[in-house]
Amino acid sequence: MRIEVENDQIRARKKQEYEELVAEMDQKGMEARLEKISIVTANVFGVLVFFIVGAISFALFYLIHGREALGNYMGVEGSAKLLLFVVVYAVTIFVHEFIHGFFWHFPCEGKWKSIDFGFNPKCITPYCHCREALNLKQYLWGALAPTVFLGIVPIIVGLVIADAFVLLIGVVGVVGGCGDLMVIWTLRKHKDCMLFDHPYEVGYAYFVKKNAD
């Protein structure tokens, strides 16, 4: 496992590692193609998901627990609510990346050695990067897991324990997984391919037999 703050040197190293993988796959008669995710589309999708998932979750909460319960916020009152939200939300951003790494380390030959965690100062975001190519099933679980554990699970827990804060964290957790969900949506096109987290593009590379359509 490497933990680092991204800089030019690290970017160059990642690019080199990627090129080495491409060369290795080339020897096996495979070529790399890119599946890129548009950041603009991801943001629009994120806003839509926020309103749709938020409306459904809070409507359900209201129907089950009534209006009063909307004030349940982990026992916190007043302006401390906002502070609690900001702190917990910031923590979940890092936990999100950790969950990716946790699920991806299992299928990797190098286990944790093949997982990098970093912080990109340019876009002020942490990231997780897997240095091995994975098959669809292996890639899928790691891509989906943060949305499940930080999104769907808290929404269910919030509904069950009647806590609006836990519910809200879940809604925001699903929004945080929108980019991953877009990636997952594209995976259906590459069912039999080995997939590799692209080192500097938003998206991934997939390997197909040379001269394939």
Ligand SMILES: [Zn+2]
């Ligand atoms: Zn993610």
